[in-house]
Amino acid sequence: MTSNPGENSDNYDHDHEVLKYNDDxxxxxxxxxxxxxxxxxxxxxxxxxxxxxxxxxxxxxxxxDSRGEHVGAEIIAKAWTDPDFKRQLMTDGTATVAGMGVTMAGAELIVVENTDDIHNLVVCTLCSCYPRTILGLPPDWYKSKVYRSRAVHEPRAVLREFGTILADHVSVRVHDSNADMRYLVMPKRPVGTEGWNILQLAELVTRDSMIGIAGAQQPPV
Amino acid sequence: MTEIPDCIAEKRYSSGDTVQIIVAFPPGHRRIPDYIKGKKGVIERYCGAFKNPEELAYGFDGEPKRHLYRVRFKQTEIWDAYDGPEHDTLDLEVQEHWLKPA
Structure with missing residues (x-):
């Protein structure tokens, strides 16, 4: 990479057809x-x-490709069922998920918990930072300029458009993921799931619920 | 406190401190969004010392590391026409050199 571009110009002969493997x-x-x-x-x-x-x-x-919402769903479901694990996860997210074999690829993980009084929403206004090793690739809307600008200044309107309507007594906490932290939302555990195991619970934890744009899925009645 | 020998200096702020984001518009890659400049918030937590992204962006080594904080702002402090209750907040990661005491 330090060579003079002029002397190596013959080596840059890439005027051939590039074969694509992602042609759908x-x-x-x-x-x-x-x-x-x-x-x-x-x-x-x-x-x-x-x-x-x-x-x-x-x-x-x-x-x-092996990363995806199933990784995050297992973390959240485990936290719902294991108070000690949840405490560790909230205190030191990076080390706790590392114990499950999940790397943060150089960033730090902060887990934020939704409660009856707090609803968390994650956005990256400057680019599209996202906990990719936990949730896989972000959805297109997460990367859109519209979401990135509106989620910070009118989060309640954005949430409403995604079908999430919050009462006024609930505090909306927006997290702008603009530097070295990555955020994972722990949605509220749905009512009616008492006694469920981790596998059953993980089915209810969607990608959108871990970004905070929606709650966890409700169990079938 | 934990010693961070490769960091620029001891950290200046702690959780609960009120801070204000510096208003400045230097050229180049800056990791602070314009919407937060001049706004006052409270340190939510100290995140640690990280390589300076404003240097990394140009291929420098990012040293010395910079202290990074999460600062919590009231939405009504940020946006004049915020449509929501007083208790809605926004948390942002801020390098120490963008902070001043408030």
Missing amino acids: SAHDYDEMGRYELMSEALKELLIERNVVSASEVREYLDFM
Whole structure:
């Protein structure tokens, strides 16, 4: 990377077709966007220069694909059933989930609890910081400029539009995830789930409830 | 308190302290949103010392580390026309160099 760009220009011969593996379009070809093309080119160069290997790229994609709301749901369901675990989780989220084999990839985890009087909502106004190792990739709306701006200045209106209507006595706590912390909302445990085990409870803990845009699912009556 | 040898200095604030966000508009990547500049809040917790994202953004090493706090603001303090009760709040992570005592 320190070489003179001029002397190496012959090595940058990447004028070939890039094969896509994520083509979900109906037709047999489609055009790559500018950023997609740049990211492919960068990946190829990094592999060519032995900065990363193709296997490492694949392994990381595999790891990220294995992350998803089921990871967060298990953490929350465990906290609902185990007061000691919940206390640890609220005190030191990063270390507590590490004990379950969940890494925070360099960030710190803060778990915030919804109660009868407090409702927490997570947003990242500056970009789209999100606890990806716990919830997987964020939904498109979380990354939208509309959500990122409105969630901080009119959170109750945004919550209403997602179907979450809160009484005035409930404090809405918005968490702007703008630096080194990542936030996971612990929704209220639904009434009528007494005696349920972790697996059963985890089914009720949705991605949206861990962002705080909704509550946990109610058990079937 | 815990010694952080690679940090810029001892931390200046503790939970419960009232602080104000500095109003400044330096060029470049800054990790403080404009909407919070000049607003007063209360330190909710000290998060630790982290590499400075405003340096990391340009390929520097981010050292010395900066103290990071979560500051809690009343929504009615931030937005003149906030549509909600007085007890609604917003928590934001703020590097110490964006804070001054209030």
